[in-house]
Amino acid sequence: xxxxxxxxxxxxxxxxxxxxxxxxxxxxxxxxxxxxxxxxxxxxxxxxxxxxxxxxxxxxxxxxxxxxxxxxxxxxxxxxxxxxxxxxxxxxxxxxxxxxxxxxxxxxxxxxxxxxxxxxxxxxxxxxxxxxxxxxxxxxxxxxxxxxxxxxxxxxxxxxxxxxxxxxxxxxxxxxxxxxxxxxxxxxxxxxxxxxxxxxxxxxxxxxxxxxxxxxxxxxxxxxxxxxxxxxxxxxxxxxxxxxxxxxx
Numbered sequence: 051x052x053x054x055x056x057x058x059x060x061x062x063x064x065x066x067x068x069x070x071x072x073x074x075x076x077x078x079x080x081x082x083x084x085x086x087x088x089x090x091x092x093x094x095x096x097x098x099x100x101x102x103x104x105x106x107x108x109x110x111x112x113x114x115x116x117x118x119x120x121x122x123x124x125x126x127x128x129x130x131x132x133x134x135x136x137x138x139x140x141x142x143x144x145x146x147x148x149x150x151x152x153x154x155x156x157x158x159x160x161x162x163x164x165x166x167x168x169x170x171x172x173x174x175x176x177x178x179x180x181x182x183x184x185x186x187x188x189x190x191x192x193x194x195x196x197x198x199x200x201x202x203x204x205x206x207x208x209x210x211x212x213x214x215x216x217x218x219x220x221x222x223x224x225x226x227x228x229x230x231x232x233x234x235x236x237x238x239x240x241x242x243x244x245x246x247x248x249x250x251x252x253x254x255x256x257x258x259x260x261x262x263x264x265x266x267x268x269x270x271x272x273x274x275x276x277x278x279x280x281x282x283x284x285x286x287x288x289x290x291x292x293x294x295x296x297x298x299x
Contacts, residue, residue, distance in 0.1 A: 055291035055292070055293065056084040056085075056287065056290065056291045057085075058193075059081075059084060059085070059086050059142075059143070059290060060084070060085035060086070060111070060112075061085060061086070061087065062086055062087065062142040062143065063086070063087045063088075063089065063134065063138045063139065063140065063141055063142050063143070064081050064086045064087070064088045064089070064141070064142065064143035064144070064145060065088075065089045065091070065134065065141045065143070065144050065145065065178070065182065066078045066081070066088055066089070066090050066091070066145045066147055067091055067092075067119075067121060067145065067146055067147050067148035067174065067178060068091075068092055068121075068147045068148030068149065069088075069090025069091060069092055069098050069101075069114075069116075069147070070090070070092035070093075070094050070095070070097035070098050070101075071092075071097060071253065071254050072251070072253030072254055072255060072279050073147055073199060073248075073251060073253060073279045073282045073283070074090070074092070074145075074147040074148065075090075075097070075098075075101055075279065076278075076279035076280050076282060076283040077145055077147060077279075077282065077283045077286050078090045078098075078101065078114055079101065079104075079105060079110075079114075079283065080280075080283035080284070080286065080287055081112065081143075081286075081287075082105045082110045082111075082112035082113065082114050083105075083110045083111075083112065084111075084112065084287065085110075085111040085112045086112045086143070087112060087113055087115065087138060088112060088113070088114045088115065089115045089117050089130075089134055089138070089141075090102075090114055090115065090116055090117065091116075091117040091118070091119040091121075091130060091148075092118070092119070092148070093118065093119070093120050095116045095117065095118040098114065098116035098117075099116045101114060101116075102114035102115070102116055115137075115138075117130055117133070121148050121169070121170050121174035121178075122166065122169035122170055122173075122174065124173075124177055127174065127177050127178060127181065128177075128181065131181040131182075131185065134185075135185065139189065140185035140186065140188070140189050140191070141181075141182045141185045141186070141194075142186065142191055142193075142194050142195075143194065143195045143196075143197070143290065144178055144179065144182035144194075144195075144196045144197070145197045145199070145286065146174070146175040146178055146179065146196070146197070146198045146199060147199040148170055148174060149170060149171045149199065149201075149219075149220075150166070150167065150170055150171070150255075150258060150259075151167065151212070151213055151216035151255070151258070151259045152164070152166055152167055152215075152216070152259070153212035153259055153260065154212070154215055155211035155212060155214060155215075156211070156214050156215060157211075159215060163215070164215050167215055167216055167219045168219060171216070171219035171220065171222070171223065172219050172222045172223070172226070175198060175223060175226060176226060179196055179198075179226070179230060182194070182196055183196070183234075183241065186239075186241055187239075191241075192239055192240045192241065193240055193241070193294055194241040194242075195241065195242045195243075195244070195289070195290055196230065196241065196242070196243050196244070197243075197244045197245070197246065197286060197289060197290075198223050198226070198227050198243075198244070198245040198246070199245075199246055199248075199282070200220055200223045200224060200227070200245040200246060200247040201216075201217075201220045201223075201247055201248065202247050202248065202249045203216060203217040203220045204217070204220030204221050204222075204223050204224040204245075204247055205221075205224060205247060212259065212260075213259075220247075223245060224245065224247075227243055227244070227245040227299075228299075230243040231243040231297075231299065240294060242297045243297075243299075244289050244297070244298050244299060245299070246282065246285050246286065246289065248277050248281075248282055248285075249276075249277065250270065250271065250273075250274060250276045250277065251276060251277045251278065251279060251281070251282055252271050252276040252277065252278055252279070253279055256268075256270040256271060
């Protein structure tokens with residue numbers, strides 16, 4: 051079954067961005083449960099350290115390696131990749147999970163909020179993807195996997211002004227994932243590219259978006275029965291465990 055299909059990833063290295071909370075933390079935990087070496091990065095590394103300790107005391111076969119990195123800063127991303135190269139050879143699986151929304155409408159929003167979303171949701175995804183691919187290429191890794199955590203907002207624009215710019219960044223992720231798939235095929239590799247686009251997932255995401263209005267954030271998650279972070283982790287495991295001739299887009 052799934053566990054058997056995940057066996058080829060045992061002992062291999064996965065990078066999970068935004069691993070301190072929400073989907074990223076759930077994905078990191080699941081990969082460690084399946085015996086992977088997981089480098090989990092975020093700005094607040096203490097939460098990842100706590101998760102790493104939990105994984106260890108639970109006796110999971112893999113390990114979680116916390117790494118402090120501000121993804122809006124390219125130098126920090128590059129030095130993280132070079133540290134991974136030195137300590138763990140390189141990245142075999144890259145999970146671009148970090149993402150955020152700021153409540154900045156198109157007619158009145160702050161440029162700074164837009165720029166933050168571009169930097170994390172688009173630029174960091176592109177930089178991590180490029181660096182992960184180069185890491186695979188230089189080690190002749192032909193079965194790697196790059197997974198972008200996208201959103202339903204990357205496929206349709208909802209009439210909610212606070213997520214319009216966010217939606218634009220997620221449309222970019224849709225285009226980037228498809229472009230990546232084409233370039234990987236053109237390069238005659240068997241490295242796979244996938245994007246996973248959830249609707250509402252019950253995490254701290256809305257609380258960050260509506261940071262001045264926790265009641266509105268809570269109401270967001272109460273309005274419908276949401277996905278859980280674990281559902282997303284299961285989706286990632288499914289995608290990774292598909293046999294090499296199967297690509298889930």
